[in-house]
Amino acid sequence: MKIIFLGAPGAGKGTQASIIAARHSIPKLSTGDMLREAISSGSELGAQVEKIISAGNLVSDDIMIKIIADRISKMDCKQGFILDGFPRTIPQAEALEKILNDGRENVMTVLFLDVAEEKLIKRLSGRYSCKKCGKSYHKTLNSTKVDGICDDCGSSEFIYRSDDDEKAVRNRLRVYYQQTAPLISYYEQAGKLVRINGGDSIECITDAIELNLDRIFSNNNKIATESK
Ligand code: AMP
Numbered sequence: 179m180k181i182i183f184l185g186a187p188g189a190g191k192g193t194q195a196s197i198i199a200a201r202h203s204i205p206k207l208s209t210g211d212m213l214r215e216a217i218s219s220g221s222e223l224g225a226q227v228e229k230i231i232s233a234g235n236l237v238s239d240d241i242m243i244k245i246i247a248d249r250i251s252k253m254d255c256k257q258g259f260i261l262d263g264f265p266r267t268i269p270q271a272e273a274l275e276k277i278l279n280d281g282r283e284n285v286m287t288v289l290f291l292d293v294a295e296e297k298l299i300k301r302l303s304g305r306y307s308c309k310k311c312g313k314s315y316h317k318t319l320n321s322t323k324v325d326g327i328c329d330d331c332g333s334s335e336f337i338y339r340s341d342d343d344e345k346a347v348r349n350r351l352r353v354y355y356q357q358t359a360p361l362i363s364y365y366e367q368a369g370k371l372v373r374i375n376g377g378d379s380i381e382c383i384t385d386a387i388e389l390n391l392d393r394i395f396s397n398n399n400k401i402a403t404e405s406k
Contacts, residue, residue, distance in 0.1 A: 179204060179258035179395065180278070182265070184361055185291035187350045188298040188305075189376045190383060193314050194291065195262035197384050198391075205254050208262040211312075212245060213237065232340045234349035236266055236357060243273040250277060266358045271365075287394055288365040289387060291376030295351065302347045309335035320380065 179202055183191040192208060199206035213231060216224035227237050246264050249255070265271040278285050293301075304317035310333035315321055323329050328336075341350065365371040372390050376383060 179391070180286050181258075181391075182261045182286055182288045182365075183263075183291065184288050184358075184365070184371075185376055186293060186295075186298050186354045186358075187347070188302040189291040189293045190301075190380070191262050191291060193380060194289075194383055194387060195260045196312075196314075197380075198387060199260045201388075202258070204258040204260060206260045206262055207246065207249050207255075207264070209242060209245065209264040209266075210262070212249070232346065234341050234346035234353060236353055239267055239269045239273070242266070242270055243277075246270075246274070247277050265361060268360060268364060271361055286370055287372060287391070288361075288370045289390070290362055290365070290371055290373050291383070292373055293376040297377055298351065299347060302342050302350075303344065305342060306336045306338050308333050309337050 181195075181198070183195050185191050192210070195206045195208065213224075213227050217228050217231070218224070223241070227241070230237055242264060246261070250259065261274075265274055274286075301316065301319065304319070305314065306317070307314045308328040308331060311328060311331040313328055313330045315336070326334050328334070340346070362371065372394070374383060374386050374390070378386070
């Protein structure tokens with residue numbers, strides 16, 4: 179099972195990718211998390227990308243393709259993986275096809291979480307996550323059950339992303355529409371795109387994703403059996 183989550187910032191890619199990865203026991207590869215880890219560890223890469231990320235711009239294709247090629251080559255990705263935040267440009271998508279040798283075969287399934295722009299802005303301003311376990315929350319839409327305590331791990335430390343401030347959010351959306359949105363028709367034409375209404379509740383979106391995955395992977399298995 180190799181899945182790409184496609185969608186604007188705030189569409190819910192990270193939340194759904196975590197849920198689906200846990201349910202299917204495959205790793206979630208979040209390029210945003212990888213870059214934030216590089217920044218907090220003080221690595222050379224972190225220093226290189228910090229300003230780009232806080233302004234809401236994209237890190238270069240060369241850097242991102244190398245990061246993802248290295249990560250996908252690890253043993254834990256052999257049975258499948260979920261990509262959250264990659265590809266974000268057409269050159270990244272083309273590079274991924276080469277890495278996976280994904281020509282006419284439908285190696286990847288692309289789940290596009292479709293959300294209206296007003297909703298994206300509302301979701302982005304106000305989100306935070308647990309510093310210890312990474313669980314995502316939102317001030318008004320999905321806060322912790324007990325004020326200030328993570329539902330899953332009990333930690334009281336939370337992270338607010340610097341690129342979720344209003345100026346960076348507007349730039350991230352502009353960059354998304356210019357550079358990432360063309361991937362929707364790119365994958366649609368390749369017959370790999372599944373459109374999911376990302377405006378629903380977290381649970382409804384997960385259910386819609388699972389229904390689609392059942393359909394796609396049972397079809398794929400049928401085709402594989404028939405061609406034996
Ligand atoms: P995310 O957590 O996916 O919203 O990513 C946070 C930031 O990391 C983005 O706004 C970009 O600056 C950078 N980033 C993450 N993934 C990519 C990518 N595939 N290509 C370029 N920049 C990326």
